[in-house]
Amino acid sequence: MLRIDEKQVATPLIRQLFDFQGDINDLDNGPRNGKTYTDDELAKMVNYFKAGIPIQQIAAAVERTVLGVGWWMLDRRMV
Secondary structure, three states: OOOOOOOHHHHHHHHHHHHOOOOOOHHHHHHOOOOOOOHHHHHHHHHHOOOOOOOHHHHHHHOOOHHHHHHHHHHOOOO
């Protein structure tokens, strides 16, 4: 109705919530982008987030983009 897609909402939210200023959708650093998350990746993301690891390090650890990791966390209301 407002002609705003989810990415237009998620991007500024992720930047604000995670205090992230870099390339949020850097596909060069997210080789697993678009692939199904494994149980191991999900467990890592949750544990790293709970440990206070910055989102860019979480994304690098699971070979995903900051956008992908942040979006996943937003969808699960982790933040």
